[in-house]
Amino acid sequence: MIAQRKDDHVRLAAEQQQQHGGHNEFDLVSFVHHALAGLDRTEVSSAVAFADLTWPVPLYINAMTGGSERTGRINRDLGIAARETGVPIASGSMSAYFKDPDCAGTFSVLREENPDGFVLANVNANASVEQARRAVDLLRADALQIHVNTVQETVMPEGDRSFAAWVPRIEKIAAGAGVPVIVKEVGFGLSRESVRLLAELGVRAADLGGRGGTDFARIENGRRELGDYAYLTGWGQSTAACLLDAQDAPIPVLASGGVRNPLDVARALALGASGVGASGTFLRTLLDEGVTALVARLTTWLDQLAAIQTVLGARTPADLTRCDLLIRGGLRDFCADRGIDTRPFARRSNLRGVRPEMTGNSR
Numbered sequence: 001m002i003a004q005r006k007d008d009h010v011r012l013a014a015e016q017q018q019q020h021g022g023h024n025e026f027d028l029v030s031f032v033h034h035a036l037a038g039l040d041r042t043e044v045s046s047a048v049a050f051a052d053l054t055w056p057v058p059l060y061i062n063a064m065t066g067g068s069e070r071t072g073r074i075n076r077d078l079g080i081a082a083r084e085t086g087v088p089i090a091s092g093s094m095s096a097y098f099k100d101p102d103c104a105g106t107f108s109v110l111r112e113e114n115p116d117g118f119v120l121a122n123v124n125a126n127a128s129v130e131q132a133r134r135a136v137d138l139l140r141a142d143a144l145q146i147h148v149n150t151v152q153e154t155v156m157p158e159g160d161r162s163f164a165a166w167v168p169r170i171e172k173i174a175a176g177a178g179v180p181v182i183v184k185e186v187g188f189g190l191s192r193e194s195v196r197l198l199a200e201l202g203v204r205a206a207d208l209g210g211r212g213g214t215d216f217a218r219i220e221n222g223r224r225e226l227g228d229y230a231y232l233t234g235w236g237q238s239t240a241a242c243l244l245d246a247q248d249a250p251i252p253v254l255a256s257g258g259v260r261n262p263l264d265v266a267r268a269l270a271l272g273a274s275g276v277g278a279s280g281t282f283l284r285t286l287l288d289e290g291v292t293a294l295v296a297r298l299t300t301w302l303d304q305l306a307a308i309q310t311v312l313g314a315r316t317p318a319d320l321t322r323c324d325l326l327i328r329g330g331l332r333d334f335c336a337d338r339g340i341d342t343r344p345f346a347r348r349s350n351l352r353g354v355r356p357e358m359t360g361n362s363r
C-alpha cells in the first residue's frame with residue numbers, strides 16, 4: 001500500500017510539473033537594477049552557514065521518495081546527482097522503512113551513492129524519538145527533517161485525521177534526535193506564528209515549504225475515487241509570502257515550494273532564506289532526461305546563481321539580503337494585511353551599504 005502511494009506521488013507530481021511551469025508569486029519579487037553594482041566573478045562564493053551547519057552551496061534537493069523498487073532507483077540517481085554537484089539532499093518520508101524494514105535499501109542508497117555529502121533523513125510528525133534515530137542512523141544523516149502536512153493528510157484517502165499530538169512529538173524529536181532538526185511544510189507554507197512555535201519546541205530551522213510548485217492537495221485529490229476535494233487546490237501561502245511573513249523569525253528559515261530557476265533561488269535568498277530547495281522540477285528532469293541531465297541542470301543552476309550574485313554585487317548568498325527588492329501585486333496586499341512594510345526592501349542597499357561607493361554611504 002505505501003509502495004503504491006510512493007509510485008503514485010512520483011507519477012502525479014511529474015504530471016503536474018508538465019502542466020505547471022507557469023506563473024507563481026516569485027514573479028511578484030524583482031531586484032532593483034543598479035548598473036554599477038557588479039563584482040568580479042572570482043570574488044563570489046556560494047557557501048552558506050546556519051544553525052551550526054555549513055553547506056557548500058545554498059541549493060538543496062528536497063525530500064521526495066523511497067519505499068518502492070522504482071523510487072529506490074530514483075533515490076540512487078538523486079544520490080549520484082547530489083554527489084556530483086555537492087548539493088545537499090533529503091530523503092523522502094521514511095515511514096515505509098518503519099513499517100517494512102526490507103525496503104531500507106531504497107533509502108540508504110542515497111547515502112551509499114553520496115558517502116561524503118550532506119544528507120537529511122525525513123520522518124513525519126507522528127514518529128517516535130526511537131524511529132527518528134533509526135532514520136538518522138540508516139542514512140548516517142547530518143540533519144533530520146520532520147514534515148508537517150495537515151492538508152495533504154486530509155485529502156489523502158488513507159491519510160491521518162489526528163494532528164493534535166504533533167506539537168509535543170516534534171518537541172521530543174527535536175530534543176532526542178541527536179542531529180539538528182528542521183521542520184518543513186510540503187507546499188502549503190509555514191506562517192510566522194508556526195515558525196515561532198517551532199523555535200520554542202527546539203527546532204533549529206524551518207523550511208517554509210510554500211505554495212507555487214508541487215501541490216499535494218491536487219496530487220492526493222487525484223488519488224481519490226471521487227476527486228471531491230478539488231476545491232482545496234491552491235491552499236496556503238506562497239513561498240515568497242512565507243519568506244516575507246518570517247522576516248523576524250527567531251530561527252533560520254529555508255525556502256522551498258515552486259522554485260523554478262536560479263533567479264527564484266536568488267529571490268528567496270534575498271528575502272532571507274539560508275538555503276533554497278526544490279523537488280518537483282528536479283524529479284521531472286530526472287524522469288524525462290536521466291541522471292546526466294540532472295547533474296548538468298544542477299551545475300547550471302549553481303553557475304547561474306553565482307552569475308546573478310556577480311551582477312547584484314553579492315559576494316556571498318547571504319549578501320543578497322542587502323539587495324534592493326520590489327514587491328508587487330498580491331504579495332504586497334498580503335504584506336499590508338499582515339503588517340509587513342514592503343518599502344524598506346526597495347532601499348536596503350542604501351541602508352546597509354552594498355557597494356557604499358555607489359551610494360555615497362562610504363564607511
Ligand code: FNR
Pocket residue numbers: 009010013062063064065091092093122145146147184185186187209212213214256257258259277278279280281283
Ligand atoms: C514530495 N515532498 C515530500 N516532502 C516530505 O517532507 N516528505 C516526503 O516524503 C515527500 N514526498 C514527495 C514526493 C514527491 C514525488 C514530490 C515531488 C515531493 C514534498 C517536497 O519536499 C516539497 O516540499 C514540495 O514538493 C514542494 O516543492 P517543489 O516540488 O514545488 O519544488
